[in-house]
Amino acid sequence: MHLDEIHAWICVDDVELSEFALEYSADGMEASCWIPSECDKQFSIHWETTDSVAGQTLNAQVTVDGTRCGSNDMRCSDRTRPHIASGSRNSVATSAETRRPLLFAQQALTDDDNLLNAAISPELGSIRVDIREVRTAPSMRSHRQPPVWDGRFETQVLHERSKKAMGHSVQFGAEYRERNRQLEPAVVVRDLATFVFRYRPIELLRAQGIAPPVVRPQPGASSADHEVVDLTMDDDDDDKAAASEINKLETRLRELKKKDGKVKIKSEPSGVRQEKESVFAPGEVIDLT
Structure with missing residues (x-):
């Protein structure tokens, strides 16, 4: 999806996912779409701007199923094109030296009626990326803290009759070691763009008319009808x-x-x-x- 010079997308196996039923807010600040989720597939979230200005710091805040998963500054990766800055996220920090990858997985369900009326985030089933301009707060640097895993990313179990039981949810893969940089305190100067990706299994998107149906080959003649006979002969x-x-x-x-x-x-x-x-x-x- 694009909003002016800002672009955001989601990849699975390094391939950008298709986007269906794109919508834009009246003020041009938010774009939303539907994407197909695939069970047990890791995914990554990407963003880019082609209008970066020297001295400006842009930041992307990622929220998955209503839970914040951290933020990354958008950085220039090519000094010959300083106006292009980008970033991505494919995991969440579980400690100062460990992380867990993001993935689509089967929604956990239960028949326990005690959870029938449990509170469910209205953002369940969505991935949100907020692009902001930020500035560092030098006076707060002494308060920098490494990310701490507090269990807030654990998968929510839904009752099987819940209206939010839509097949998939974002879950987290096996933990791996990676040193995480300390969080740099920052103040939001202004909001620039918001991208909302609503994910569902492709079969459900097709059933609801959001994604186009599968194009099946038309029944044709037998293979004999298509047989090619070489009638050419030499002298x-x-x-x-x-x-x-x-x-x-x-x-x-x-x-x-x-x-x-x-x-x-x-x-x-x-x-x-x-x-x-x-x-x-x-x-x-x-x-x-």
Whole structure:
């Protein structure tokens, strides 16, 4: 999705996901769409601006299913193009030195009626990216803290009759080691853009008419009808075919000459029925079929 010079998208297996039913707010500050989620697939969130200004710090805050997953500054990765700044996120910090990847997975359900009326975030089933301009707060640097895993990313279990039980939810893969930088205190100067990706299984998006149906091949003729026969021949083949045809014709002509005089046809004027007068040799059989 694009909002002016800012672009955000989601990838699975390094391939950008299709976006359906794009909508834009009246003030042009928010864009939303639907994307197809695939069970047990890790995904990454990306953002980019093509209008970065020297001295300006842009930041992206990611929220998944209503829970904040941290923020990253948008940085220039190519000094020859300083006006282009980008960032991405594919995991969440669980401690100062560990992380867990983001992935789509089967929604956890239960028949425990105690959870039938449990509070559910209205943002369940969505991934939100808020792009802001920020500035550092030097007076707060002494309060920098490493990210701490507090369990807030644990998957919520829903009752099987819940209206929010839509098939998939964002969950977290196996923990791996990676040193995380300390959080730099920052103050939001202004909001620039918001992107909301609502995810569902592709089958559900098709059933609801959000994604186009599968295009199935039209029933066609049998493979024999499509068989390609090579009728091309080289010069030698042409000569052989012509000689064979001549031999057949000469043989047929000789056979007809032998029968000459044995079968006579009487011609009548036009419009008069023709009759055949035949003379047969004793015991001879003539095939007139």
